[in-house]
Amino acid sequence: MLKEERLNYIVNEVKIRNRVQLLDIAQKLSVSEDTVRRDLNYLDEQGKVKKVHGGAISNSFHVYTYREDQIYAHEDKSVIAEKARQLLVDNMVVIMSGGTTNLEVARLLPDHLKLTIFTPSLPVAMQLLEHPSIETIFVGGKLSKDAQIAVGGDAIRTLSQVKADLCFMGMGNLNAETGLAEFDWDVVQLKKAMLESAKKIVVLTISEKINSSQRFNICPIESIHTLITELDPSHSKVLPFKAKGLEVL
Amino acid sequence: MLKEERLNYIVNEVKIRNRVQLLDIAQKLSVSEDTVRRDLNYLDEQGKVKKVHGGAISNSFHVYTYREDQIYAHEDKSVIAEKARQLLVDNMVVIMSGGTTNLEVARLLPDHLKLTIFTPSLPVAMQLLEHPSIETIFVGGKLSKDAQIAVGGDAIRTLSQVKADLCFMGMGNLNAETGLAEFDWDVVQLKKAMLESAKKIVVLTISEKINSSQRFNICPIESIHTLITELDPSHSKVLPFKAKGLEVL
């Protein structure tokens, strides 16, 4: 019995039964408990299963649940979400892109707010469904595994039929001189479509992502109207954007 | 019974019933009251439930509808998922509806399988994204809060452009005489569209949902080709469907 075989067996067993007990596996595979313990430790490190006292359980359900602690710079993003919230009034039509910042916005929307929100992001859509008075419309299409958003022709075509009041665009990357950029070509196309489908473009970003530079250009900085970061609007880091005529919150 | 399983069970029970009695859990799980008490204390500290005198109550509005009842009632669904898997070969185009059974199918798809899957279900889409070699296309549209799927004109229009080899339809309701039915009018329309977009319709259901009867009719039983339940194909409960010409797995 090779180690790889054992590992595969364990992962599979956990997948199917959702749980395994250490002793059962040890007997089933005719190895010592220690060995299984080591295997489980390894698989836990790899994120394949979740080790618990006495065995292991599946961890594949945790995907959708919201984990504040695993969101990078969560505090900052809460600040951003709070600022973003102030731009919203009842009955607006809003487009939201993906990203953890937008997820935080979605999470912190007050219950009484009535909105219609278009989004191509699975996590954002999931979060919005928990809101009592928001109508969510998912912009469908081919799903990008990395970004967990719909991209491609279908999504772009759908967006082209929308005319929204506001677009919250989470950005991994913006630069006062070169504008907005993205690493993924599909996402670039999608965000271009968003730009054209909303009257007002609001970019959300944590300050550390300002002035980095990435591969594909989306648009010049003048194409957006409002910039929201966790910083005070008077902070020097956002001055170049003010100089370009952007509203900074 | 692993400790972690107990905790999951308790959390689940609280979410579903909004309250649990300490003694009930102790009996149900065959452990001492002290143990349950400790569990409740722990879960309270973790913020998962709110402990009160004599038991615990829910402390949040978040409802993770799919995730829960699966972990414990999911044996049957694993069986169904395994049967469903056998119908799939590489390069198929598949439509999957929502529901926990389909979620289980999505979860248990073997890594090597290459498929293109259309789905209007957020949870199913989320799950499929974890698969290395499946291309997922989300059928977008207005999202139903209850069912967590896209419904309405957009979704139906998108489906009408698809021609799939197979459709896995999770059913809350089917009856050998009256056919398939649903409670929600929007979902009825959506499932009708699915029926027309796939060459072969496979209905997945746990046996307890057979022969219940619900509001709106989707189609007669003859419109579907294959029925998969957790039961043996020779079980008396599925005989009426065989008599109607269905393949039963």
Place this chain on the structure above:
DNA sequence: ATATTTTATGTAAAATCGTGCGATAAGCCT
């Protein structure tokens, strides 16, 4: 106020865990 139920705390037994060690096997270089 008294009786009953529920809780908190301490204790001990059992199960499980982590770790170091040595034996064996497998891979690798010369």
Place this chain on the structure above:
DNA sequence: AGGCTTATCGCACGATTTTACATAAAATAT
């Protein structure tokens, strides 16, 4: 082939976790 390194595995032992039971305190009901 021979010698060396590395990985794997089982065993032993002390540490930790988990659990049931007992008892007294607290909360609730009558």
